[in-house]
Amino acid sequence: MKTNVKVLDCTIRDGGLVNNWDFDVDFVRDLYDSLNAAGVDYMEIGYKNSPKLVDTEGVGPWRFCEDDFIREVIPEKKNTKLSAIVDIGRVEVDDILPCEESSIDLIRVACYLKDIDKAIDLVEAFNKLGYETSINIMAVSNSLGLGLNEALKKVNESPVDMAYIVDSYGSLYNKDIQYLIETFKKYAPNKKLGIHTHNNLQMAFSNTIFSYEQGVEFLDTSIFGMGRGAGNCPTELILGYLNSTKYDVRPILRVIENRLLPLREKLEWGYNTAYAITGLFNEHPRSAIAIRKSNAKNNFLGFYDKLSSVETHEDIK
Numbered sequence: 001m002k003t004n005v006k007v008l009d010c011t012i013r014d015g016g017l018v019n020n021w022d023f024d025v026d027f028v029r030d031l032y033d034s035l036n037a038a039g040v041d042y043m044e045i046g047y048k049n050s051p052k053l054v055d056t057e058g059v060g061p062w063r064f065c066e067d068d069f070i071r072e073v074i075p076e077k078k079n080t081k082l083s084a085i086v087d088i089g090r091v092e093v094d095d096i097l098p099c100e101e102s103s104i105d106l107i108r109v110a111c112y113l114k115d116i117d118k119a120i121d122l123v124e125a126f127n128k129l130g131y132e133t134s135i136n137i138m139a140v141s142n143s144l145g146l147g148l149n150e151a152l153k154k155v156n157e158s159p160v161d162m163a164y165i166v167d168s169y170g171s172l173y174n175k176d177i178q179y180l181i182e183t184f185k186k187y188a189p190n191k192k193l194g195i196h197t198h199n200n201l202q203m204a205f206s207n208t209i210f211s212y213e214q215g216v217e218f219l220d221t222s223i224f225g226m227g228r229g230a231g232n233c234p235t236e237l238i239l240g241y242l243n244s245t246k247y248d249v250r251p252i253l254r255v256i257e258n259r260l261l262p263l264r265e266k267l268e269w270g271y272n273t274a275y276a277i278t279g280l281f282n283e284h285p286r287s288a289i290a291i292r293k294s295n296a297k298n299n300f301l302g303f304y305d306k307l308s309s310v311e312t313h314e315d316i317k
């Protein structure tokens, strides 16, 4: 195994997009203890958005990750570090405590390419507060070309620690990942790279291990693949692939049995033809998620035809 690799489990954060972050405290504690026992490097415990800037109705506490609350949930941090993500325009920098007063070690800034300057401003603020930082360029499959190169040059000049390739739509193949890694390495050579994949085309695991083999150091995963739509690269598969004494898959298998399987009986995530269709069209999975919640949940051909027709496409986006 390459010694610099880090596994970052984002079950609570990306899985929260499936259940509105409605995980109980025991569930999250058990996940933390299991990830720690498995040797996983980071657990992403949620979003650190401001309740003043997002709708709080029916949304669990992992959407906000308030410091006092996180300290109550995990009073004793072990080896596994904690991360939280923020969205542009949904975080109040003045509410973020200095890192030494918080349980969070890493703040990741999620942004679309157009907001790269705002992301860098946030990173500068969090860096001054003592956090590790990353910039996660979402929907990168829609952002190839000169704009990406220019953005990466700015990222390279910024104090950010990691630059992440984020396949939000799950529409990338190994050859696309190869191109992106080369581009990120060319224009942001000073930064560590990370990869976050979705499984719409059944490529999440393949693209993650491909990235690892190409020198990407931060690998995002989630237990049992729990994440929005088709879900993410399963933590258990990556630990198996890395096959190192540093990691132990057994605690993850236990938590799948005890925690994830009961949840999967109530909620849907993971590969499904509807998500494959948005992946094929390189689109956000929201229309597929809506279809899966409707009476037409298995009308895949109708959904495909709608997405491929100019007349009907816009109304379901």
Ligand SMILES: C[C@H](O)CC(=O)C(=O)O
Residues within 6 Å of the ligand: 014, 085, 109, 110, 111, 136, 137, 138, 139, 166, 167, 168, 169, 196, 198
């Ligand atoms: C920045 C995050 O990785 C957001 C996310 O999960 C996405 O797929 O986009």
